[in-house]
Amino acid sequence: MTARDHLNRLASAAAAAASSSHHFPDDGDYRVEIPSVEGPDAFAAVIARADELGVPLHRISQGSGITLLRDDDLTGYVELGAGRAIEVCLFVGPRAPWNGSALSLAPDGKQLGWRHTTIATLRAAYDDVVRATELGIRSVLVADEGLAALVAEGRAAGELPSDLVVKASAVMGLANPVGCRVLTDLGVDTLNIGGDTPIGELAAFRAELDTILDLYVEGPDGLGGFLRYHDIGEIVRVAAPVHLKFGLRNAPNIYPSGDHLEAAAVSSGRERVRRAAIGLEHLARQRPDAVASPTGQARPGVPVPASQSLARAEGS
Numbered sequence: 001m002t003a004r005d006h007l008n009r010l011a012s013a014a015a016a017a018a019s020s021s022h023h024f025p026d027d028g029d030y031r032v033e034i035p036s037v038e039g040p041d042a043f044a045a046v047i048a049r050a051d052e053l054g055v056p057l058h059r060i061s062q063g064s065g066i067t068l069l070r071d072d073d074l075t076g077y078v079e080l081g082a083g084r085a086i087e088v089c090l091f092v093g094p095r096a097p098w099n100g101s102a103l104s105l106a107p108d109g110k111q112l113g114w115r116h117t118t119i120a121t122l123r124a125a126y127d128d129v130v131r132a133t134e135l136g137i138r139s140v141l142v143a144d145e146g147l148a149a150l151v152a153e154g155r156a157a158g159e160l161p162s163d164l165v166v167k168a169s170a171v172m173g174l175a176n177p178v179g180c181r182v183l184t185d186l187g188v189d190t191l192n193i194g195g196d197t198p199i200g201e202l203a204a205f206r207a208e209l210d211t212i213l214d215l216y217v218e219g220p221d222g223l224g225g226f227l228r229y230h231d232i233g234e235i236v237r238v239a240a241p242v243h244l245k246f247g248l249r250n251a252p253n254i255y256p257s258g259d260h261l262e263a264a265a266v267s268s269g270r271e272r273v274r275r276a277a278i279g280l281e282h283l284a285r286q287r288p289d290a291v292a293s294p295t296g297q298a299r300p301g302v303p304v305p306a307s308q309s310l311a312r313a314e315g316s
Helices: 001-015 038-052 071-084 107-112 119-134 145-157 177-186 200-210 229-239 259-286 306-315
Strands: 030-034 058-063 085-089 141-142 167-170 190-192 211-217 240-248
Touching: 001 177, 001 200, 030 259, 038 071, 038 259, 058 141, 058 167, 071 085, 071 119, 085 167, 107 177, 119 141, 119 145, 145 177, 177 190, 177 200, 200 211, 200 229, 211 229, 211 259, 229 240, 229 259, 240 259
Parallel strands: 030 058, 030 240, 058 085, 085 141, 141 167, 167 190, 190 211, 211 240
Antiparallel strands: none
């Protein structure tokens, strides 16, 4: 197939906006992700709110990064996630805007995003992944192609668990399906594409990739603050399998989080779950045949207790 044939095929897919024929391995069309869950206390609050509102909770993600988590914090995430079979996806660090990269803070340098701009920071990011997996984490959030390649090497060499899930962050600027194909070739398992991606363009992503997609139904202000509750049925129809992410517009920036922002982290986490409940009601009206993945089942990305993680490592 020529490059022009490739482009024409994707353009036709966008125009047709056909229903996806893909599903999660458990036959689900969608899963629910609550982002920006900063710390075990916020995670516990999110679980309690999900139970209260009947929201199926498949994945939580975190943005402050593993660097700023104590081992006890990681163990807290692991215990909560393992106990409820919830995927726990933690960001790595340090990242360009936080590690002294002057260019990343300049108007024309923001294309660096949250990448790792030196070998020292790239090594520190990889060490984050190693430490977290040793304590039982099985899903990490990356914003750098180089780190994604290193993690793939680590999985292949046995330095990292072979079942480690690698999620590409929204801040990587995943702009088109051909570029995303490069990331999947590197071993990325799940792709957080732009929250403003139109329905037809979602169909083009799905025509190119059978990889899991992640999409903000409501995005934080820093990513545009889009609210797409009116689109949620069509998103699931064309993009499945897809993680429906419920961020929060008009919320305080809590990165990097800590005790000084705990009240905001907990309250905004609870509200993200309420937004998910709203979104799922819209989905039920717009597309009542959409199937959620079951909860409470073992699957890739769910953490394992450290004792099990160590036993697996010793047996490998």
